[in-house]
Amino acid sequence: MQNIDTYCLCREKRKHYIYYLYSGKKNSMKPITISQGHTYSTTWSSPSNIALVKYWGKKGEQIPANPSFSFTLDKCKTTTTLDISPMDTCEEEYSVKVYLNDTCEPSFVPKIKEFFARIKQYAPYLSDYSFTLHTANTFPHSSGIASSASGMSALALCLVDFENAFSAVKMSESQMKHRASFYARLGSGSASRSIYPVGAVWGEHPSYQNSSDLYAVEVEGIHKVFTTFLDTVLLVEKGKKSVSSTIGHALMKGHPYAEKRFLQANENMNILHTILQNGDVNALGTLTESEALTLHAMMMTASPYYILFAPATIAAINEIWAERKNNGTQVYFTLDAGANVHVLYPESAKDTVRTFIDEKLKPLCAGGAYIHDNVGGGAEKIS
Numbered sequence: 566m567q568n569i570d571t572y573c574l575c576r577e578k579r580k581h582y583i584y585y586l587y588s589g590k591k592n593s594m595k596p597i598t599i600s601q602g603h604t605y606s607t608t609w610s611s612p613s614n615i616a617l618v619k620y621w622g623k624k625g626e627q628i629p630a631n632p633s634f635s636f637t638l639d640k641c642k643t644t645t646t647l648d649i650s651p652m653d654t655c656e657e658e659y660s661v662k663v664y665l666n667d668t669c670e671p672s673f674v675p676k677i678k679e680f681f682a683r684i685k686q687y688a689p690y691l692s693d694y695s696f697t698l699h700t701a702n703t704f705p706h707s708s709g710i711a712s713s714a715s716g717m718s719a720l721a722l723c724l725v726d727f728e729n730a731f732s733a734v735k736m737s738e739s740q741m742k743h744r745a746s747f748y749a750r751l752g753s754g755s756a757s758r759s760i761y762p763v764g765a766v767w768g769e770h771p772s773y774q775n776s777s778d779l780y781a782v783e784v785e786g787i788h789k790v791f792t793t794f795l796d797t798v799l800l801v802e803k804g805k806k807s808v809s810s811t812i813g814h815a816l817m818k819g820h821p822y823a824e825k826r827f828l829q830a831n832e833n834m835n836i837l838h839t840i841l842q843n844g845d846v847n848a849l850g851t852l853t854e855s856e857a858l859t860l861h862a863m864m865m866t867a868s869p870y871y872i873l874f875a876p877a878t879i880a881a882i883n884e885i886w887a888e889r890k891n892n893g894t895q896v897y898f899t900l901d902a903g904a905n906v907h908v909l910y911p912e913s914a915k916d917t918v919r920t921f922i923d924e925k926l927k928p929l930c931a932g933g934a935y936i937h938d939n940v941g942g943g944a945e946k947i948s
């Protein structure tokens with residue numbers, strides 16, 4: 566049997582692989598079958614992640630314009646139960662129902678259907694079944710923390726679990742993860758990285774073995790200081806951001822600094838590779854801060870230009886710099902495409918940084934809200 570790396574081959578070959586995998590017999594196009602009246606149910610939990618080298622800009626079918634690296638988080642996660650049963654109506658192409666915290670959420674359905682339409686060529690069974698999702702996030706809805714990375718990866722894992730359960734040829738754990746990452750990427754680029762423990766790379770880069778534009782891979786051999794790294798997310802601004810990441814990525818097309826930025830990200834991935842092995846916390850922190858500010862500089866120099874910082878974002882950054890300068894504390898920040906601030910620090914600085922957060926940063930958070938998170942173990946099957 567070919568392994569998932571055949572995704573790198575042409576689409577025709579990929580298709581054959583998919584059919585082979587889910588029918589269990591080479592060249593037989595027999596679809597997965599669950600008999601009428603039966604339901605397959607699976608539950609996966611998948612975390613959010615925070616990029617240190619940022620993915621910003623894409624090509625073609627969700628191919629990143631540059632490689633990225635993220636730490637996988639632990640506490641901010643989505644748990645999704647997917648119930649799959651044979652479709653009893655032919656009215657729609659996809660039959661999807663979504664419940665968020667046990668409340669029916671029809672507003673989530675278009676996004677899931679769009680995701681299904683993107684992966685349908687690799688998962689042709691999607692139009693033969695009805696899908697009911699029960700999903701819950703550990704972080705508050707509209708907190709400004711994007712649920713797309715954790716949500717899409719949890720759903721992708723449920724689908725791959727279903728495929729594996731009904732395939733005569735079973736996937737290995739790593740094939741399952743790569744396949745789920747491949748699907749997750751088509752839902753939301755950064756979701757591809759959430760599946761793996763500690764740290765993951767998405768996007769081909771010579772320093773990272775087996776790295777691919779099509780799915781993320783786990784980075785092995787990360788220094789132990791980073792395996793216990795801490796991330797406190799300051800909820801500076803709640804609610805939906807004014808410009809979505811989808812628009813932000815699109816604005817990198819024709820951006821005057823795009824090519825230089827993509828080169829810089831590649832160089833930063835090289836530098837990061839060394840840091841991840843030698844455990845240099847200060848080097849990691851400063852590279853990460855530079856990446857965050859570059860991401861926002863890309864937004865401010867796009868056409869049309871825009872700003873996602875809030876005044877409190879800049880106030881928090883200045884407090885972090887002052888704490889580092891005045892007290893030598895190992896505390897750093899990074900930012901997503903939004904106003905919230907991720908405060909990064911090693912376990913050894915935990916007590917000092919948490920006191921600093923309560924005294925200086927908590928007053929800058931909306932309603933004083935923040936979430937203490939840490940580098941985590943990746944997605945897991947719950948049942």
Ligand code: PMV
Nearest residue numbers: 616619620753754755810902
């Ligand atoms: O996965 P998307 O399309 O939501 O884009 C994520 C972009 C950043 O969070 C800003 C960077 C990254 O690599 O996660």
